[in-house]
Amino acid sequence: MIEAIAFYFIAACILGFAVLVVSTKDTVHSVLFLVLDFLFVSALYVMLGAQFLAAIQVLVYAGGIVVLYLFVVMLVNLKRPAEAHQDPHRRSKLGFGLAGAVLAEFGVIVAYGYARPSQAIAATASIPVAGNTEQVGWLLYTSYLIPFEIASMLLLVAMIGAIVLAKREL
């Protein structure tokens, strides 16, 4: 019961803030709504029993990536707003058409779900063999070591690339 209320509240906040991110005219406010969105997603992960991922979400996404966005927003903050005039190239019809199609899909999924209910998620009911962090760490360092190393190479390359792109003179 409590879990259902919590889920609906967090889901409403996530979707609400996402709509605000996409529709706000002021870019800085948009970035702030994105931070709030990520914090609520992190709360959702805690509800699902993924505590390590929740902390990583706050640390990397909300505390790192969005700070980067905020920096760039402040560096390119123009005197006039970037969309001063109503743009003829906006793909509004296509965008909302897609949204409508997916909404129709929702209706089908929900109806199908009522016909054959799936089993509930045991949120944190099952006692894990090891803690959540240990499980994730074990997988990362044994079965998925190669993707882990490649991801670190990717981050190194991205770091060098970002520095090179953003430097004034090389």
Add this chain to the structure above:
Amino acid sequence: MPITPTHYMLLSAGLFIIGVVGVMVRRNLIIIFMSIELMLNAVNINLVAFSSQLHDAIGQVFAVFVIAVAAAEAAVGLGIILAFYRNKETVNIDEMNLMRW
């Protein structure tokens, strides 16, 4: 009504579609990038929900990799925005048509 994976899938689909609408409708390049982040988060929610249902931590491992890739992509993308802004003083993607015919 117990919270089933269907609920999480619907939430994830809703978040994803809001991201797609953001990419298609907005013209400010930074907002487009943020909508892409919304889409990646939607995928992450899906992964973690299924990982929780199947009691296998592999979904969370995948989500960690998605976060790492999102960080790399955000860094490089914002570097590109900064480099372009230095040349043309705009972040409106309709004005970024230097290589058009």
Add this chain to the structure above:
Amino acid sequence: MIDTFLIPLLKIVVVLNATLVGVTYMVLLERKVIAWAQSRLGPMRVGPYGVLQPVADAIKLMLKEDITPVKADKWVFTAAPIISMVPALIVYAVIPFGPVVTIFGHPVSLFITDINVGLLYIVSVASVGVYGIILAGYASNSKYPLLASLRASAQLISYEVAVTLTLVSVILMAGSLSMVSIVNAQYNANVWFVFVQPLAFGIFFIGSLAETNRAPFDMPEAEQELTGGFHTEYSGMRFALFFLAEYANMIVVSSVATTLFLGGWLRPFPNVAALHFLDIIPSWTWFLIKSFVFLYIFIWVRATLPRYRYDQLMRLGWKVLIPLAIVNLVVTGIIRVLLT
């Protein structure tokens, strides 16, 4: 009922009140210690030996006029000090002040909670605190605060990397992310981690000086440069919140350093039976004594060292501390693998 609601609520009330009172008296302590270092007396008029000075400061700041600049972003301007203060306070949820003790026959744990990713929680919450500084500078709609806030946040996120790497080496030694397990690991190993990881302790200390914008790394908020930094346009209670947030961050960092490196609530030599007479001092008092020593060193450093220039500061963070932290981590990993 009592266990799930009343006792944690009581603990939260006690910890928050103690923190906020401690923060206001930190201000007085700093003024006194810096004054003594400079051969003068500090605040002496209000109350005996100036003890009631924080009360006077609080009343003054609450009664000052609250100015909002014209064309400042009102919501963000109001929210920035709050965003700065909240992470400093909610970190206390995982800091262990002592083990499980019995009060009136009821076992009570001297920490609000012990989550299994405690240290990660602390680091992630601290990284959210950067937003207060960025938004304060942006919302002031004025040149100097904007520049100062961008510099301050760049400094913060640079030193976050070095500090997090040193924390990872402590986690390697302790084998767990939970704060209580780290203290227990020090109990089982019969040694405080500061003796096993001196380089990590040094890097953590320097990094946390930079993280809390304290001298000698306080370029972004120094009065002589950039006219007061990111809180130039703030007055009254909002300025007080920034001020308090900085001191609260200092206390948080001292508590974390005490838990990770100085043995938390353990008395010196906890396994030597001959020193049992030291047990009359309760565990949380040991914790407070060690935190206080750390805080005193913070103030001491501020009174003694000159300020770093901004590019020297960034060079130190990226080119000196991060390589040292990585080397420390690699050596710790190698030694741990060789020893098991």
